[in-house]
Amino acid sequence: MKNAFLIAFAVLMFCGCQNKEKTQSNIIKTIAEDTLSKTAAGTADVSNAPAKDDKTVGLIRKQLNVLLKKDLPVMxxxxxxxxxxxxxxxxxxxxxxxxGFSNSYFCGSGGCSGYILNNDGSVINSFTITDFPIYITTSSTEKFYDLIFENGGKFYIVKMKDGKYPSNPSVKQELTGRAPKENTKVLDIEGKKLEKYSF
Incomplete structure (x- = not known):
């Protein structure tokens, strides 16, 4: 009788565990399917997903905290x-x-501001009143590629001089027409949907 009771108890425990595992498996499967369908449809909420954090992002964060030290308390x-x-x-x-930045603190009616940093994080220069993207041309000055900045629907060629690009592109040579298509775009914030990082 005691053995029969133990066998019955073991069978019940085994069935209960299997049902629990099955239920957990079904829940996980449902969540995964829901997430995949929302991601494919572009409706998944990833606002709380942690941003990719790598060495470059850390370097930039560190430099921005130095460059914007006086601004940080009011931001x-x-x-x-x-x-x-x-x-x-x-x-x-x-x-x-x-x-580049795309918020009211760094952008106004004249455009947005930003920086160009060397690989070690040191500043090549800051720039103001530009619209994104920035175009990198195939021509160069002082061993650095010339850049094209847009401001107010006009394009300006910006060239390196004495180790710096000018900070206000709108005072430089204006180009006629559109920026040539063969130029490389960087900071195409709207077009590429670039990832944003906190600092």
């Missing part, structure tokens, strides 16, 4: 984010970093 959390793209501007096999 809101919503204004403390940036976009970046890497490009080797001088063919030294090391990327430089274009840093």
């Amino acid at each position: 809101t959390k919503e204004n403390r984010f940036f976009y970046y793209e890497a490009f080797d501007l001088n063919n030294d096999k090391k990327d430089e970093y274009f840093i």
Whole structure:
């Protein structure tokens, strides 16, 4: 009788465990299917997903906290984010970093501001009143590619001079027409849907 009771108890426990595992498996499967369908449809909410954090992002964050030290106390959390793209501007096999912003603290009716940093995080220069994207041409000056900035629907060619690009592109040579299509775009914030990072 005691053995029969133990066998019956073991069978019940085994069945209960299997049902529990099956239920958990079904829940996980349902969540995964829901997430996949929302991701494919572009309706998944990834606003709380952690941003990719790599060495470059850390370097840029550190530099922005130094460059904007006086601004930080008055900036809101919503204004403390940036976009970046890497490009080797001088063919030294090391990327430089274009840093852009797209919020009310850094942008106004004249455009937005940003930075170009060397691979080690040092500042090549800051720029003001530009619309994104920025175009990198195939021509160069002082071993750095010339850039094309857009401001107010007009395009301006910006060239390196004495180790810096000018900070206000609208005072430089205006191009007629549109930026040539063969130029590389960087900081195409709207077109590429670049990832944003907090600092």
